[in-house]
Amino acid sequence: MRIVFFLIFLLSCSKIRDFSDNDWAYYRGDNSVSHYKPFDQINVSNVHKLQKVWEFKSDDHDKNNRSQIQCNPLIVDGIVYGTTPTMKLFALDGSSGNKQWIFDPYNGSYKNHGTGVNRGLNIYRDQNEDRILYATFSKLYAINAKDGKLIQSFGKQGSVDLKKGLGKNVDNMLLSANTPGVIFKDKLILGHRTSESIGAVPGHIRAFNVYSGKIEWTFHTIPYPGEFGYDTWPQDAYLKSGGANAWSGFSLDLKNEIVYIPTGSAAFDYYGGDREGSNLFANSIIALNPNDGSRLWHYQVTHHDIWDRDLPAAPNLIDIQIKEKKVKALAQITKSGYLFVLDRISGKPIYPIKEKNVPLSKLEGEKAWPTQPVPTVFPSFSRNKLTELDFPLRSKKAYEFSKKLWKNRVYGEFEPLTTKGNILFPGLDGGGEWGGAAFNPKTNILYINSNEMPWDLSMEKIEGTALGETIYKTACLSCHGNDLEGNKGVYSNIPSISNISNKISKKDLKSILINGKGIMPSFNSLDDIEIESIIDFLIKENKDTLSNNKSSWPYPYSFGGFKKMYAEDGFPAIKPPWGQLTAINMNKANIEWQIPLGNHEELFIDGFNTTGTENYGGPIVTGGGIIIIAATMDEKIRIFDQKSGELLWEDLLPAAGYATPSTYMIDGKQYIVIACGGGKLDTKSGSSYVAYSIE
Secondary structure (H helix, E strand, O other): OHHHHHHHHHHHHHOOOOOOOOOEOOOOOOOOOOOEEOOOOOOOOOHHHEEEEEEEEOOOOOOOOOOOOOOOOEEEOOEEEEEOOOOOEEEEEOOOOOEEEEEOOOOOOOOOOOOOOOOOOEEEEOOOOEEEEEEEOOEEEEEEOOOOOEOOOOOEOOEEEOOOOOOOOOOOOOEEOOOOOEEEOOEEEEOOEEOOOOOOOEOOEEEEEOOOOOEEEEEOOOOOOOOOOHHHOOOOHHHOOEEOOOOOOOEEEOOOOEEEEEOOOEEOOOOOOOOOOOOOOOOEEEEEOOOOOOEEEEEEOOOOOOOOOOOOOOOEEEEEEEOOEEEEEEEEEOOOOOEEEEEOOOOOEOOOEEEEEOOOOOOOOOOOOOEEEEEOOOOOOOOOOOOHHHOOOOOHHHHHHHHHHHHOOEEOOOOOOOOOOEEEOOOOOOEOOOOOOEEEOOOOEEEEEEEOOOEEEOEEEOOOOOHHHHHHHHHHHHHHOOOOOOOOOOOOOOOOOOOHHHOOOHHHHHHHHHHOEOOEOOOOOOOHHHHHHHHHHHHOOOOOOOOOOOOOOOOOEEEOOOOEOEOOOOOEOOOOOOEEEEEEEOOOOEEEEEEEOOOOOOOOEOOEOOOOOOEOOOOEEEOOOEEEEOOEOOOEEEEEEOOOOOEEEEEEOOOOOOOOOEEEEEOOEEEEEEEEEEOOOOOOEEEEEEEEEEO
């Protein structure tokens, strides 16, 4: 009998082959999301010798600078796997950059630049093959890593439609799985991006069988009747509410068999009059048993979110020393700049987290939650409060502009949005973002890059308007603005649509509304009358002929638009830094150092040799004592000293590297690779992957 059990054990063990220590085989480095490798060949003493050794260019970027690459590439057995601006999957020789194969899910017909990205991949390995699992929009593909061919036994001839199996018909709704999820045993645990307005798909977490593509289990982030958290919503909210989705990735504790899931806000993001309550499991860290999806614990970071405070990245799983005790913890970065640190087994805070009394909303029907959690010991990693001392001093004009703007806006860290207008800081894309934080387990230092950008936000009252105007306010205003002039910030790419009848025909306008174009999504969920009404409003023909028709918009308010707070010179309406890199000692709960990240070299500001810039994509750290990060608007990749934050090396990329780099070893030689897709923040688009090494 013992021999039989032993043979079964051997067979089960032989099913999975381990990845090499030389590989970068997981999104963000490993299941604990450390962004760390122990390699020390490239180190503080020789990093100045680093040279570009190869560049792969797919040449499928958008010539109007609307495409991006945000992929953190995987490297397994010397092969680099990544994605291009048009969502093609490729395999390269990691030492030369030579292409081995390329898979195009769209057969050359990709037309959605700006509306979708792929941030990473999963590789599942057994005794027979390596299969790559990756998603583009709402399709999940299984690809043979050896030849780039679809694995026909997975799903329907190699792919799974992620819009199926969500409990209701979501065919005409936005769903995009832009982050790769995590693999546990033979399950791929996956989330997705949703709309942030009405018509949002539910944010259910699902586990898919890596062989068949079938759903193994589902966790409802908007609870069903009888499930934990159901009473934190209005009755039957699960039937109509959406969002509360996991778009930013997962962490996995293999030993304790716990998967950690950070979630975003419920839709509609900025008004919650129809979702009274704290709204579990939106804005939460959820710990699940990955075998069956059962809840182990949760911690909600924002109650009843009305500020779009999604948790932007998977938590780092860390072991830290608190006094004489070693604690298995997790560190969760946030858009607000706060760092939440919890015991990852129990979910309890390492140090007290205070429920702070916050202002109530003045909007009709809105019942803002009366308190919000604020950490008391671990420091904030970015500015999250502003005063008059933060007004820009680079010129009298910039100072007066900002002072006037502030005077006419509501400001406060947890002030609900108003029709007067609010200043939100850090903004909708800051402090921490989807690039995530890096953790060195040898030193217990956490490295976080942050954005320091104020946003000018408001709510618009919907009353007494014709149908076309109502649809514009609810579906279009957030991007194109009240004046139809688009987002005027110097780093934006939202075009003006005023006098649109002089630019395109009514037929073409209808086609764009139904099919989308560039960064604009499809609005094919609108019915024929609604489509005709919005067209009439935009071209100002018979604007009121359809005014007796009622819009399906269920709220008394719409969101007033995504507007960053720039002064008239085109730069942020606060003093620098506008992007930072911070090192936090997790044992001592203090900041070791903090420096500006990136630079506007064309702008000299007295007292700021380096301004910092907005940045997207995270850092990685190594055993060589270095931090490697691109992310910035100035299109550079930089390497810093982990101990001091001193800049050791930098290089200009072919396009901005808005992605997290990877590092790997081949034949005893260490490489660094970064995707250079640009396209954000009014920077040029590119289609390159660039690798560096010491020759």
